[in-house]
Amino acid sequence: VQFFGEAGWLTDPARYFSPPPALEPRAIEDASSFGRTYRHLTFASEYEPHPGEPGGERWHARTANRTAHAWMLQHPGPPRPWLVCLHGYRTGSPLTGFFQFSPRWLHETLGVNLVLPVLPLHGPRASGWRSGDGMFSGEILDLVHLQAQAIWDLRRLIAWLRAHDGMPVGLYGLSLGGGIAALTAGLDPDLACVIAGMPMVDMMGLVERHVPPFVRTIAERVGISFDDIGSLLRMVSPLSIAPRVDPDRLFIFGGVADRLVPSGQVRALWKHWGEPRIEWHGGSHTSFGIESKVAVLVGEALQRTRLAAA
Numbered sequence: 001v002q003f004f005g006e007a008g009w010l011t012d013p014a015r016y017f018s019p020p021p022a023l024e025p026r027a028i029e030d031a032s033s034f035g036r037t038y039r040h041l042t043f044a045s046e047y048e049p050h051p052g053e054p055g056g057e058r059w060h061a062r063t064a065n066r067t068a069h070a071w072m073l074q075h076p077g078p079p080r081p082w083l084v085c086l087h088g089y090r091t092g093s094p095l096t097g098f099f100q101f102s103p104r105w106l107h108e109t110l111g112v113n114l115v116l117p118v119l120p121l122h123g124p125r126a127s128g129w130r131s132g133d134g135m136f137s138g139e140i141l142d143l144v145h146l147q148a149q150a151i152w153d154l155r156r157l158i159a160w161l162r163a164h165d166g167m168p169v170g171l172y173g174l175s176l177g178g179g180i181a182a183l184t185a186g187l188d189p190d191l192a193c194v195i196a197g198m199p200m201v202d203m204m205g206l207v208e209r210h211v212p213p214f215v216r217t218i219a220e221r222v223g224i225s226f227d228d229i230g231s232l233l234r235m236v237s238p239l240s241i242a243p244r245v246d247p248d249r250l251f252i253f254g255g256v257a258d259r260l261v262p263s264g265q266v267r268a269l270w271k272h273w274g275e276p277r278i279e280w281h282g283g284s285h286t287s288f289g290i291e292s293k294v295a296v297l298v299g300e301a302l303q304r305t306r307l308a309a310a
Contacts, residue, residue, distance in 0.1 A: 003232060010231065013240045017148065017187055021046065021158040022163075031093035036103065039072040043156075043257065047149040055141030058148075062127045064133075067152045069124050070117040071097055074105045079165035081192065081307040083112045084158065086150075086177025089131040089200075099175060108171070109297065110308035113167075117157055119176065120149045137208075137287040140229050143203060146147065147236040150180050155188065168192035171306050172298065174262060175198050179238060185250065186241030195251045195298060198261045198285055201238050201269045202300030204230035210266065212225075239272050250276040251301040253294050259284040277301070293306055 005010055009016040023043050045068045045165040049056030061065075061291045069249035070092050074080075085101040097116040107114050118124060122131045134142055160167050173181030178199030185194040202207060208216070208226065216226055234240050243250060250273050254266030262281075270278050277300070288294045302308035 003082045003235065008263070009023065010240075011147075012234050014187060015223055016229045016235055017051075017151050018050075021047050021145060022150045023160040025160075028072075030200065031071075031094070034303060035100065036094075036098060038094060039068040039074065041072055043068050045120075045149065045153055047152045049145055049148070052173045053141075055139065055145065056232065058139070059142060059145040062121070064127060065120050065125045065149075068117065068157075070115050070155055070157060072116075073103055073114040075107075075111065075113060079167045080111060080113050081167045082161045082173050083114055083302070083307060084154070084161075084168045084169060085114060085116045086154070086173035086181050087116065087119065087122070087176030088177055089120075089135065090130065092118045092125070092131045101172070102289065105227045106298075107293075111190075112170075112302065115157065115161065117154060120153070121185050132201045132243060140232060144232065144236050145182060147183065151183060151187065158188065158191075162190075168305075170257055170302070171195065172197070174198060174288070182238035182243075182273075183236065183241065185243045185245045185273075186238060187244065189244035191245050191249070192307055193249045193251065193301050195253075195301050197253050197260055197288060197294070199238070199252070199266065199269055200256060200261055201265050203233045203237070205265060206261070210260075239268055243273050247274045249305055251278075251297055252276065253279040253281065253288070255281050255283050255285060255288065255291075257283055 026044060029040045031038055045066050048061055053160050075176050087097055087100055106112055115269045121134050127134055135146055161169050171181040171184060172195040174197045176197040179201050180195045181194050181201050246283055253272050254263055279297040281293040
């Protein structure tokens with residue numbers, strides 16, 4: 001296994017993401033959450049780290065994480081386009097997913113079918129007391145595997161949706177999900193649109209921003225190099241892979257008062273993507289749901305790319 005060097009994955013990060021096989025649903029069951037009915041899709045993830053990849057056995061030992069889950073809202077009648085909605089860190093339940101992605105507007109008013117997949121280590125895939133436990137535990141390769149498995153599961157789900165009814169599929173991600181949506185834009189040129197909201201695109205940058213300086217000092221005294229970690233994490237950064245989706249199908253938004261994902265990360269993706277449509281709202285990381293500028297951007301993205309009726 002080779003990360004660094006001329007033949008390493010870091011020289012061409014897209015090679016790290018192996019094409020996954022077709023998805024076979026394990027079950028699709030009716031369910032409800034606070035009065036909203038939906039369908040619960042489960043399937044075997046089948047993700048495996050590369051043979052000999054460090055940390056692979058530890059990652060695979062998380063039993064609950066091997067089953068992928070998604071919450072589906074599909075209109076009856078003729079087929080309609082799909083919008084795959086990728087949640088943020090610490091969420092992943094039907095309740096938080098429907099709160100973040102407003103089915104009353106996206107599904108009922110704009111008329112798109114929604115799929116809300118659960119990211120690795122979150123919701124029913126969690127291996128700790130809280131959704132997302134283990135993501136920032138200090139095991140850096142777990143963070144690499146989380147994003148690699150998220151991409152693996154997502155690409156299988158998108159292919160299954162396309163084969164299901166032949167309708168176009170778009171991506172809408174928030175925070176952690178925004179970064180994963182942006183990364184997928186570098187691997188799948190056929191996405192109808194990609195909306196990256198407050199995207200986490202530089203994990204090491206977030207660590208350096210939020211971890212107290214003395215932690216880095218202690219880590220480097222015991223031989224842990226933040227520079228080497230940053231190099232490794234660039235392999236799963238959307239800033240390391242050129243987008244394969246046309247710029248007029250790419251959309252970004254961020255908050256000027258966001259103290260979790262700083263504006264510099266949002267601007268970095270905007271520059272990397274060739275400066276597509278971007279919107280800035282005046283709120284924080286968690287206020288996007290009540291920001292009118294976000295609604296305008298999302299509505300414009302779905303209508304311009306014909307996922308929603310004009």
